[in-house]
Amino acid sequence: MKYFILLAAFSAMGLCSHAQITITVADMPVAGDTLRYSTASILGASYNLNDTGVNKAWDYRDLLVIAQQVDTYKTAIAVNPIYQFTAPAGCYGYKVADSVPGLSMIPGIGALASIKDLYTFFNVLPSPSSFAAVAFGATISNFPIASPYTINDEWYFFPLSYGRRDSSNFAFSMAIPTLGSLAVGGNRVTQADGWGTIQTPFYTTPVNCLRVRSEVNQIDTIVITALSLNFPVPSNTVDYKWLVNGEHYPALWITTTKAVGTETITGITYRDSARAFVGIPVVQTAATELSIYPNPTMNGQVKIAVPSSWGRYSISIYDIQGRELFTSHNQNEINISALPAGHYLVRVTAPGQKGYCVISK
Numbered sequence: 001m002k003y004f005i006l007l008a009a010f011s012a013m014g015l016c017s018h019a020q021i022t023i024t025v026a027d028m029p030v031a032g033d034t035l036r037y038s039t040a041s042i043l044g045a046s047y048n049l050n051d052t053g054v055n056k057a058w059d060y061r062d063l064l065v066i067a068q069q070v071d072t073y074k075t076a077i078a079v080n081p082i083y084q085f086t087a088p089a090g091c092y093g094y095k096v097a098d099s100v101p102g103l104s105m106i107p108g109i110g111a112l113a114s115i116k117d118l119y120t121f122f123n124v125l126p127s128p129s130s131f132a133a134v135a136f137g138a139t140i141s142n143f144p145i146a147s148p149y150t151i152n153d154e155w156y157f158f159p160l161s162y163g164r165r166d167s168s169n170f171a172f173s174m175a176i177p178t179l180g181s182l183a184v185g186g187n188r189v190t191q192a193d194g195w196g197t198i199q200t201p202f203y204t205t206p207v208n209c210l211r212v213r214s215e216v217n218q219i220d221t222i223v224i225t226a227l228s229l230n231f232p233v234p235s236n237t238v239d240y241k242w243l244v245n246g247e248h249y250p251a252l253w254i255t256t257t258k259a260v261g262t263e264t265i266t267g268i269t270y271r272d273s274a275r276a277f278v279g280i281p282v283v284q285t286a287a288t289e290l291s292i293y294p295n296p297t298m299n300g301q302v303k304i305a306v307p308s309s310w311g312r313y314s315i316s317i318y319d320i321q322g323r324e325l326f327t328s329h330n331q332n333e334i335n336i337s338a339l340p341a342g343h344y345l346v347r348v349t350a351p352g353q354k355g356y357c358v359i360s361k
Contacts (some may be wrong), residue, residue, distance in 0.1 A: 300337025
């Protein structure tokens, strides 16, 4: 009998250390949080992201940190008092980029409005209970503008536990002086598809977690008023997040881009403590203005000046209907002689980076 009781006690201990958890509002970031995270190298990353389910033991202790950042969550009013007139009450968020250079290579436009101090703002919503992006703020031509979402981007619905699946739409738009406007819209499908324990360079011993997969289909429409052009740019990304009770940032966050059913890892970050690194760069995630020449092109041969620090990258060309007409990888000299005369949007993407320019033919 004593043996049975002892065995039962050990079994109960095992269940406690590998138990299913539920994520609630208490596990979300709040105003005033300063959340440090590390960015890990994706070179050679071959993690099996389909490895999920019940009582899993995820081991990511081999992640190689290449940079660190801190997200500081501020109320919209604290970022700029003017935001109180357009941002939803009580929203808070963090700076997603310091600046976005003007797209001065656009023919007929020249130097455009400066865009800096870009913030995404969130709120905890009551009905249904959710954590959602509710506004976007930036200083455009030295004037602060906060645009609320017309349809909130709901990241999580609560209580969030294994097996829950939610689908929601989102949309927002904002005017960009001297350029036109930016409109963003899409759909997010989120599913808690696994539970178990996770280990990282920060969590060196297993900690209970819930894995959440979120697939986002989005279209960013860039309107250039002077040229009477609309560029709808589609994207399909998937976020994998391992959430832990008591932490306001994912224990691990892996982002992929999805094309023709194939996913490619484009970013890996994880909750971390301060580390002393020498010569480790801060990851820049702002959109970058790219140089392309000759522009306009007469014979269709063009060269894009991609920053040498980007390493691996892909180039995509879109027409004004948002159709992808051309794609290449790690090759910055391209030939568009087969395309008809007109204006085309060029997007270059690399891990943690993206850049845009417009080319005329």
